Amino acid sequence: MSMDLFLWKAPVIDDEDEARELVDRYLEQDDKSAFEPSDDVARALDAIRRRYPDDPEGGAERSAPWSSWPIPDSDRLIELNIRWSVDGKVLDDIVAIAAEHDLVIYDPQGPDVYRAKDAPVSQLDEKAT
Secondary structure: OEEEEEEEOOOOOOOHHHHHHHHHHHHOOOOHHHOOOOHHHHHHHHHHHHHOOOOHHHOOOOOOOEOOOOOOOOOOOEEEEEEOOOOHHHHHHHHHHHHHOOOEEEEOOOOEEEEHHHOOOOHHHHHHO
16 A cells, blocks of 8 residues: 655645645646646755665665655656555655755645645654654
């Protein structure tokens, strides 16, 4: 089993239904205009890949957090397919990287959408309670 996370720069929204519609337009209808291009998205993707490689030659293996890889290249939308069994630190690292680049995070499992810099309590803190 896996979970999906989506990260982007703009548009900045806070409505889960709108986030789902944007992701559907981008992925299902191939409407790249759903998200604005941003160097911050590309830099965040590079940082995530450095921390958690997404190709076998770069170090991805069965213990990697990804359910599927490689992560598609994009300067508009980062699509992450993450194993449910990953440690909360992986999610915290992804949120921290997204916050550094002021990205929006959409978690369709919640569903929840928020700016990374306004992220809810960390996964590590939630496990401690």
